[in-house]
Amino acid sequence: MVLKDTNNVMKKAVLLAKSLEGDWSARMKIALNNVYIDHYLSQPLTREVIEKLLLKGMSFRRIKKHYNVGMQEISSLLAK
Incomplete structure (x- = not known):
């Protein structure tokens, strides 16, 4: 991640955290x-x-489920 991506992530996270309840x-x-x-x-x-x-x-x-792949494909990527 570059600095711009990190800033965008933090902005989104703060907005989401403000909408939740409980300890900050x-x-x-x-x-x-x-x-x-x-x-x-x-x-x-x-x-x-x-x-x-x-x-x-x-x-x-x-x-x-998200990538529509099987366990074999994930395992083959992790085995490399």
């Missing part, structure tokens, strides 16, 4: 995870994208 740090953490996941889902399917999505807590099932 918890709201911001949830909002940042959601915005990062949306950002990575807009990119083509690569090993790096899959690893980053898994680190953010996204499941294999949701990745498969």
